Amino acid sequence: MPDRTRRPDADHDVHPGPSGAPPWSVADTEPAVCCLCGLPGDLVHRRPPFAVVRCPVCWLVFVSPRLTAQSLQRLYDEPAYFEGGVYGDRTRWSPAMVLQRTWARGRLAGLARLRPPPSTLLEVGSGYGLFLAAARDAGYRVRGVELSRTGARVARQELGLDVLGGQLADAPPEPADVICFWDTLEHVADPLAFLRQVRDRLTPGGVIALSVPYISSIPARALGARWWTLKPEQHIWHFTPRTLALVAARAGLLITSVVRSPVRAANAGRLDSLVAFGRAMPDRTGGGEPDA
Ligand SMILES: [Zn+2]
Numbered sequence: 001m002p003d004r005t006r007r008p009d010a011d012h013d014v015h016p017g018p019s020g021a022p023p024w025s026v027a028d029t030e031p032a033v034c035c036l037c038g039l040p041g042d043l044v045h046r047r048p049p050f051a052v053v054r055c056p057v058c059w060l061v062f063v064s065p066r067l068t069a070q071s072l073q074r075l076y077d078e079p080a081y082f083e084g085g086v087y088g089d090r091t092r093w094s095p096a097m098v099l100q101r102t103w104a105r106g107r108l109a110g111l112a113r114l115r116p117p118p119s120t121l122l123e124v125g126s127g128y129g130l131f132l133a134a135a136r137d138a139g140y141r142v143r144g145v146e147l148s149r150t151g152a153r154v155a156r157q158e159l160g161l162d163v164l165g166g167q168l169a170d171a172p173p174e175p176a177d178v179i180c181f182w183d184t185l186e187h188v189a190d191p192l193a194f195l196r197q198v199r200d201r202l203t204p205g206g207v208i209a210l211s212v213p214y215i216s217s218i219p220a221r222a223l224g225a226r227w228w229t230l231k232p233e234q235h236i237w238h239f240t241p242r243t244l245a246l247v248a249a250r251a252g253l254l255i256t257s258v259v260r261s262p263v264r265a266a267n268a269g270r271l272d273s274l275v276a277f278g279r280a281m282p283d284r285t286g287g288g289e290p291d292a
Helices: 069-077 095-114 130-137 149-159 191-200 218-226 241-250
Strands: 042-047 050-054 061-063 120-124 141-146 163-165 176-182 202-213 253-259 273-280
Touching: 042 218, 069 149, 095 130, 095 176, 095 202, 095 253, 095 273, 120 130, 130 141, 130 149, 130 176, 141 149, 149 163, 191 202, 191 241, 191 253, 241 253, 241 273
Parallel strands: 120 141, 120 176, 141 163, 176 202
Antiparallel strands: 042 050, 050 061, 202 273, 253 273
């Protein structure tokens, strides 16, 4: 977990790595460009060895320099990565687990309106498998992929779930009626490529559901470089409702509803995150909408 008490002007050349690992240095990082426009961004916040930048054309915010894929895998393989935060104490009535169940209930209610069970559901970034287990209990036929080998193993061994250790591209290619990715899009190397893979794996009429922190939220605006969700090691893309819709549309996905209220179950207690539902746009090559 990042040190939330650190003042933004107190940054040094390195940030602490995961527990026990050496701090991140410039050698662990690489530059990145906007996934939509291919352009380097303008500086928003300096967090050495990282920086948060904004695309001058589409205003998508991203981290550059950012950790290399190899450094990221080191981070996600740390058991400490899943400790604390939204997972916390995994006993049944811990506050973190009550929140997890509240989110699962609200999100499944939203999904049921769009694509009720029994449908196939793929979760990308399934963590410890808590949502996937709730979806299974609700009647969905579920499977997951999870980059953290620790998370994937826990989901398989403790919950008996079909979870593959890896990324979306590693999952078997059969399509799903519902693809979910909670707090995942901000972590992927290229959100446009990721959403295109999602689009390719949806059955006709398939739906998507996701959650993501958003940088136009009140905490993000008020706190700037001190925003607790900035976490430049892991959160390498920062969306607004507008830029999320933009990236999704480029991938052939239409965002149909967005939940921002922290009092709605799907997003309970989350002041700086949104939950979005969407669907695949009609396939233009398949006799759908004509090209403009
Ligand atoms: Zn751009």
